[in-house]
Amino acid sequence: MKMKSLLLCLGLLAGASAVQADxxxxxxxxxxxxVGDLGWSYEHDLGRIGLEKHFGDKVETTYVENVPExxxxxxxxxxxxxxxxxxxxxxxxxxMNPTVKVAKRFPKVTxxxxxxxxxxxxxxxxxxxxxEGRYVSGVAAGMMTKTNTIGYIASFPIxxxxxxxxxxxxxxxxxxPDVKIKIVWVNSWYDPxxxxxxxxxxxxxxxxxxxxxxDSPAPLIAAEKRGMxxxxxxxxxxxxxxxxxMFSVRxxxxxxxxxxxxxxxxxxxxxxDFWGGFKEDMLTIESINPNLPADVQAKIKETYAAIKSGExxxxxxxxxxxxxxxxxxxxxxxxxEELAQVNWYVEGITDEIPR
Amino acid sequence: xxxxLLTQILFAAIKTGTPLLFIALGEVICEKSGILNLGQxxxxxxxxxxxxxxxYSTGSMGLGVLGAVIMGAFMSLIFAVLVLQLGANxxxxxxxxxxxxxxxxAFIGSSVVxxxxxxxxxxxxxxxxxxxxxxxxFFKHDILVYLSFVxxxxxxxxxxxxxxxxxxxxxxxNPNAANAIGIKVLQVRYLAIxxxxxxxxISGAYMSLVYTPMWVENMTAGRGWIALALVVFASWxxxxxxLGAYLFGLASIMHLVLQGxxxxxxxxxxAMLPYVATVIVMVIISADQFKEKLLAPRSLGKPFDxxxxx
Numbered sequence: 001m002k003m004k005s006l007l008l009c010l011g012l013l014a015g016a017s018a019v020q021a022d023x024x025x026x027x028x029x030x031x032x033x034x035v036g037d038l039g040w041s042y043e044h045d046l047g048r049i050g051l052e053k054h055f056g057d058k059v060e061t062t063y064v065e066n067v068p069e070x071x072x073x074x075x076x077x078x079x080x081x082x083x084x085x086x087x088x089x090x091x092x093x094x095x096m097n098p099t100v101k102v103a104k105r106f107p108k109v110t111x112x113x114x115x116x117x118x119x120x121x122x123x124x125x126x127x128x129x130x131x132e133g134r135y136v137s138g139v140a141a142g143m144m145t146k147t148n149t150i151g152y153i154a155s156f157p158i159x160x161x162x163x164x165x166x167x168x169x170x171x172x173x174x175x176x177p178d179v180k181i182k183i184v185w186v187n188s189w190y191d192p193x194x195x196x197x198x199x200x201x202x203x204x205x206x207x208x209x210x211x212x213x214x215d216s217p218a219p220l221i222a223a224e225k226r227g228m229x230x231x232x233x234x235x236x237x238x239x240x241x242x243x244x245x246m247f248s249v250r251x252x253x254x255x256x257x258x259x260x261x262x263x264x265x266x267x268x269x270x271x272x273d274f275w276g277g278f279k280e281d282m283l284t285i286e287s288i289n290p291n292l293p294a295d296v297q298a299k300i301k302e303t304y305a306a307i308k309s310g311e312x313x314x315x316x317x318x319x320x321x322x323x324x325x326x327x328x329x330x331x332x333x334x335x336x337e338e339l340a341q342v343n344w345y346v347e348g349i350t351d352e353i354p355r
Numbered sequence: 356x357x358x359x360l361l362t363q364i365l366f367a368a369i370k371t372g373t374p375l376l377f378i379a380l381g382e383v384i385c386e387k388s389g390i391l392n393l394g395q396x397x398x399x400x401x402x403x404x405x406x407x408x409x410x411y412s413t414g415s416m417g418l419g420v421l422g423a424v425i426m427g428a429f430m431s432l433i434f435a436v437l438v439l440q441l442g443a444n445x446x447x448x449x450x451x452x453x454x455x456x457x458x459x460x461a462f463i464g465s466s467v468v469x470x471x472x473x474x475x476x477x478x479x480x481x482x483x484x485x486x487x488x489x490x491x492x493f494f495k496h497d498i499l500v501y502l503s504f505v506x507x508x509x510x511x512x513x514x515x516x517x518x519x520x521x522x523x524x525x526x527x528x529n530p531n532a533a534n535a536i537g538i539k540v541l542q543v544r545y546l547a548i549x550x551x552x553x554x555x556x557i558s559g560a561y562m563s564l565v566y567t568p569m570w571v572e573n574m575t576a577g578r579g580w581i582a583l584a585l586v587v588f589a590s591w592x593x594x595x596x597x598l599g600a601y602l603f604g605l606a607s608i609m610h611l612v613l614q615g616x617x618x619x620x621x622x623x624x625x626a627m628l629p630y631v632a633t634v635i636v637m638v639i640i641s642a643d644q645f646k647e648k649l650l651a652p653r654s655l656g657k658p659f660d661x662x663x664x665x
Contacts, residue, residue, distance in 0.1 A: 034461055034572035036468045066573075151615075184614045191576040192567040194607065197371055201611040204363045216574075218567040221471060240471055240569065351614075 025087060025265055027051065027257075028080035029063035030073065032092035033190055039215025039234040040189065040251070041065060044091045044114075046235075047253025054258045058265075069094025074102060081106040087264050089257070090114065093158070099123060110264050115160065117340060119271045126256055127160075129277030131339070132307045133249030134164040134211075135314045136285060137231045138171030139303050140246055141209040142179050143296050144229055145172075151207030152183045153198045155214050157354050163342040167314050168211055170346055175299070182207050183351050192218035203228055209246075220244055238287035247288040247300060255281055275336050278308040315339060320347040358488075364608055365492045369500065372604030374399075374558045374566065374575075376503050378582040379589070379596045380510055381554025385431075386586060387514065388547035389527035389654040393449025394434050396579025397456020398552050402427040402559025404464040407570040411467055416475055420499070420560045427556020428549045430456060435548040438658070439541050445656050453579070461572040474568035475499060499561050506554075511593040523547060527652030530659040540659055555579070584630060591651060 029048050033041035048061050062085070067076050073095050080088050081102060087110045090099045096116035103111045103123045111123040119125055141150045150172055154161050165183060172179045182205060184198045191214075199210050199222035210230040212219045217240040223230035224241035232238060232248025256276055263269035276282035285304050288297055306312035317328035321344035328334055334342075345353060378395055385392050402423035410419025434452050437443040475497035484494040493504075514520040525533040526543045534540050562578070563570050585603060589595035 036461055036465060036572035038469060038571055182615045184611050186611070188576070190573075192569075192571060192574045193371070193374075193562060193576060193578070194611075196567050197367065197608055198611045200367055201364075201608065201615055204360060204367075205612070205615040216567075216571055217569065221567060221569060225474075239469060 024058055024060040025055075025261055026083075026085045027059055027061045027261060028083070028085035028088040029061065030067050030076055030080065030088070030090045030092075030095060031063060031065040032067060032069060032094065033065070033215070035063070035065050037190055037215055038217055038237070041091070043235050043251040044089075044253055047257045048089075050254030051257040051261060054254070055261065059261060067095075070098075074098035077102040077111075078105070081109045086110065087112070087261060089260075110260075110269055112260055117273070119273065121271060124260075124269075124271040124274070126260075126274040126276065128251055128283055129275055130160060130249070130283065131164050131167040131314055132277040133283050133285070134167040135171045135307060135312075136247075136300055136303045137211050137249065138168035139175055140231070140292075140296060140300050141168065141211060141229075142172030142174070142176035143299060144246065144292070145176065145179060145209045147206050147208045148176065148178045148180055149205075149207045149209075150179060150181045151199065151202030151205075151210045152181055153195060153202070153210065153212040153214055153219055154183055154185045155189050156187065157185065159340055159342045161213050162345070162353060163315075163339060164213055165349070166342065166344075166346045169349055170319070171303075171314065173348065181349060183349075185354055186214060188214065190215045192216040195219050196222045199223060199230075200226075217241075232287075236286045238289070243289075243291065245287070245289055246292060248286045250284045250286050252282050252284055273336070278304060279310065321345060322347050322349050360612075362488065362491045364612055365605070366495070367608045368601055368605035369492065369496065370566070370604070371607055372600035372602075373500050373503050374561045374578055375582055375585055375603055376507065376597055376600035377561060378555045378558035378579060379585040379600060380503075380506055380593070381427075381551035381558070382582055383586050383589070383591055383593065383596055384510065384514075384523070384554075385547050385551030386655055387523050387527045387591065387652055388544045389530060389652050389657065389659070390438065390544055390548055391445050391449065391656045392431065392434055392452070392548060392551055393446060393583065394430065394452025394456065395449075395555050395582055396575060396577065397453035397460075398427045398430045398555035399456075399559040399562070399575045399579045400460040400573070401430050401456045402556030403563035403574060404460040404467075404559075404570055406556070406560030407470075407472070407563040408463070408467055410472055410564055411470055416472070416564060419472075419564050420557060423556040423560035424553045425556070427552040427554070427559065429552070431548045431552025431555070432545075434552070435545050439544055439548075442658055442660060445658070457573060464570045464572065467570050468572075470569065472564060472568040475565050497565055499557070499565055502557075507593060507597045514593055524652070527654055530654055534659075544659075558582075 031041040031044055035041050035045040052061055064076050067073050077098055089112045091114040093115045096113055096118055099111050099113045100118045100123055103120055107122055113125050115127050116125045152165055169181045182202055184202055186194045186198050195214050195216055195218040199219040203226055208228045210219050210223050212233050215234055217237045220230045220237050220241040224244040229246050230244050231246050234251050236248045236250050238245045288300055313333040315334040317332045318330040319328035321327045327344055378399055405426035406419040406423030409422030410416050434448055437448045438445050477495055477497050480494040484490040522538055526540050530540045562575055585599050589599045
């Protein structure tokens, strides 16, 4: 009798795990903005769609958009975990603490948090090497500016944004020693009206190339209106500004989402901090405008290729900060851990980082 | 700071203040009738999306504005029916209208995401635009900015100098008394609410047709809420609303411009200013002796049901 029930149990277990293998992997996504923002959340959603396309009915995805960073996020993530999602991507810096908190209560669910630094047994993190795109942007901006002034629309003074400002300035200076950078903080990732104002304020003060670290295409439209140049951010923004658009640096999350889902399916997933850029095609240069001079177009492609191959590493010493201290010694390239902590401006940027 | 830059800053302040001016003018009329409509943001977004779709599909910017006006008025009609006819709570209904408008605008706008329009071209008004300094700041705008000047002037006259204005204020101050002397309270409130909606619609159209001529979800980014603060800030006076809208505009421009000069002012602090000013005004108003001076409509937010009248 005992033996029989044990066998029955084993049979049921085998049956259950067989069913599990056939079940699709359920994947949940939490977005900070609307998927229609044409920037950050929009690209994450394209990543989600790419994941579905790649695996067909082997995955099943859901998403929640417009989730405020904070207590609401915890509720949303919990809900997704309770709904039986095996893998949950939380795609904004402010979701970090809620993700780690919820992950503790759902040890069987795998969590991946974009742009964070807190990991645990079932929480991994991932981030884009946006500075690689910025390096190309800086080179193009440095070559194209006639006023020798690049206008930079910045969102929040976090290491990623500060790092990218440095990259643009350093790379622009390599091709144009007289170049200056004007930085305006809009204190938002997404406010088309304010981004327009910022672009105009920068152009009023002599900038003729606009680089943005915010998510809407508004700055491109503002540049188009005044006959200036700008670079698309996060998604391909070429359709918004036929003349002004120099090229777009696009985020492409699909390769990463596919690789993580695969690892979870094969039980090989482990919590890591993954940085992806040109090399992994997680960052791409798109729609280079044919109205750019041939040498600029060539330089864009050449710089992209050099970074992609690993031959060019943007943060290679010697680099001094704007107070004269050596922050990257000669011959050293910043590691990912060091890159994650950049909180200084490079030599030549006269502004102060807002605190 | 040279004169050129100063002119450009003030010019930009007018532009930035214009959507706030439109929506706040609408809201003040609505509030003067005693109705608090917190659905501004939702109505504005619906105006923005419908205005954009109308302009995009017909190729006529004028039809875009018209579409936004009709949509804004229609949204506020939903609010009016719920609040006036069914006696729903004004605050809750207004909030629901905002949430509804935010979602619905995203839904119907998904077909035009990523499209752009040329936008209204600026028109330099003859003679006026030649006035040194002033002309460059006030008279080289697009047609909607001029419309906002005209609307401010007309509303100022209507509210302060006409019988219609008196009727409106009577309804907002004491609907029972107004009813007793034969004013159709509900009718006045319907019209005031719908006027507010229409103005929110234009304000939305200004965002999607002029300011950033495109549609993306949630593009008003909280301007509807600022307008509500602005009405309180201006203590329900039309002239002060115009001044307040431009001050708000100037504050947000200055914070960007000063940074370009290398001034480091905490952007958080500046973003907070309009609200701090509003809170201060709120505190002052809540002291009774100031209430009348500040013109807050006395029945604001209170329901009125003529069926309860003898």
